[in-house]
Amino acid sequence: MSRPTSRMMITRGTQMDRTTEMLAAYACRLSFEDLGFKTVHQVKRTLVDTMGCAMGGFVSEPAKIARGMASSITSTTPSRVLGTNEYTSPDMAGFANGVMVRYLDCNDSYFSPGGGHPSDMIPAVLALADPMIADGRTVVTAIALAYEVFCRLSDQVVAGDLGWDQGIFSVIGAACGAGRILGLDQEQMGHAISLAVTPSLPLAVTRSGELSMWKGCATAAATRSAVFAAMLAAEGMSGPGEPFEGKRGLWEQAVGKPVEIAEFPLGANRKGDDPFRITQTIVKSYPSQIHTQAPIGLALELGKKVLLADIKSIHIDTYHTAASSASSEPEKWDPKTRETADHSIPFLVAAAFQEGAVTPGSFTPQLIADPAKRATMAKMTLSEDAEFTAKFPSEYNCRITVTDQAGNEHTAHTSYSKGHKNNPLDDNELEAKFRSFSAGVLSDMQCDQVLESIWTVEEATDMDDLFDGLVV
Structure with a gap:
């Protein structure tokens, strides 16, 4: 050049x-x-x-x-x-x-x-x-x-x-x-x-x-x-x-x-x-670090097949960037703050299995300190898969293998978590995400107004409708 x-x-x-x-x-x-x-x-x-x-x-x-x-x-x-x-x-x-x-x-x-x-x-x-x-x-x-x-x-x-x-x-x-x-x-x-x-x-x-x-x-x-x-x-x-x-x-x-x-x-x-x-860009489905999106989705999928009480062990394979935090930072295995918990693959996978969802409500002090989550986390191992690392960032590969008490293995894998550009949230799903996060502070009518102002933003002469619609 x-x-x-x-x-x-x-x-x-x-x-x-x-x-x-x-x-x-x-x-x-x-x-x-x-x-x-x-x-x-x-x-x-x-x-x-x-x-x-x-x-x-x-x-x-x-x-x-x-x-x-x-x-x-x-x-x-x-x-x-x-x-x-x-x-x-x-x-x-x-x-x-x-x-x-x-x-x-x-x-x-x-x-x-x-x-x-x-x-x-x-x-x-x-x-x-x-x-x-x-x-x-x-x-x-x-x-x-x-x-x-x-x-x-x-x-x-x-x-x-x-x-x-x-x-x-x-x-x-x-x-x-x-x-x-x-x-x-x-x-x-x-x-x-x-x-x-x-x-x-x-x-x-x-x-x-x-x-x-x-x-x-x-x-x-x-x-x-x-x-x-x-x-x-x-x-x-x-x-x-x-x-x-x-x-x-x-x-x-x-x-x-x-x-x-x-x-x-x-x-x-x-x-x-x-x-x-x-x-x-990638749009997130869960309120947590980008590298935790795939593990959460897979844990929710496997949670429909294996009861938490039947789980003997959980192994997570992922790429280096995702694995390195859990491997090098012991805080991710014993989070004390919301900010650490939403960056902890072990905590979030445990939350997905235990609660069947990961939402903003998953990070109360009581849930972060929950002994039952620590017990589930103690059953986990996590390692880097060299092939997954080689494919990152084009792919965000993760594989979770759950072994039940009878010794049966249940596996789930994804290359693109929901929200990735190759597995995107559609406009209706994005609107649902907006309404979900706004539900505690905005009325349905306000949500309608804000969404209308955004979808027609190129026609706006100013941003007043957006700011006005968001007043709590």
Whole structure:
């Protein structure tokens, strides 16, 4: 791939590095017309899923803390906090709304093998769409843009393997999406990207060992930083010209070697085998880590065939990324917090067998500490299957073998858990998920209103119907 022959100049004569220039140019040039029907529809599907997750997380303790913080901030650019009629600054709205979206750990995922939860960036777009009175087409374009940036960076750099949390790239995608809502020009967009990258190196300790509330808040903090960076750039703030490729820039400090990000396809340059990344995401069926989705589904399937009391042993075969947490972190075999439990394959498989479902209600302190679950977990073994590892992330293979007291083996296997793009939830199933998570806080009429506003979002002149419909 050839390098550009010139670099865009930014204030005070500073040159912008190739990665920043490429991202800024793409962020400003992508249009709604570039997206096409399939991508636009997937943005709508993602909004349905994300708003459902936000409503499901509304009453959580982290969300209450975040809203409490947000309520102490006033702004001349007020932005709505989801679920309320209250306003705060756009960056704090991005944080509070991001905490709600992420709490249940049931929003979408993308791994290639790098990645994370790209819908964590949607609150950045909405935080500025409200005060800027952005129309639906602009919002849809900004969301698709944020996904392209986060996912394509993750295609080439596996940040988690390097010890960094997913906010390292979500802050960049969110800054581009926020900048698009603000109408930044290419120079300003470059600064927004730089101002997002330079102060944001989140540690992967967030998702190691016994997990805290911060597990569901870390990317919300990246969202807050992204909105702040975009707003600074809009006011004329400049950032380092070479945040990626410069001395002590992101590639040197975080990756340890140069990285040349491939050009993002645009318009006629996009091929059918290189789709918009938002169409390649996985929607979750259960409120838990992505690598636990297949084990839960298989346990529910086997639970219909074998009574819990008849189980002698349970063996789980899966790919390295899924197996490594349970293999290297003893906390996953004895979770003490909701955040650890929803990342624990042993706990979740035990819950599926014992309760016949895994829902937000599966994570009460009493159920997490339930001795009966520990007894079921004690019957489990888990190992990596090399063939499964070789096929990841194209396939998310898992096999569970249950041996009953009579010595009979019962096996279930899947390559694609329900919600994977090769085994997707249809629109009706997505709506059912939204209604299920919203049931405790919204009326049926409100759910109808919100769903209608999302399915017709490209026709909207502003986001008022969405925000109004979500008021608890």
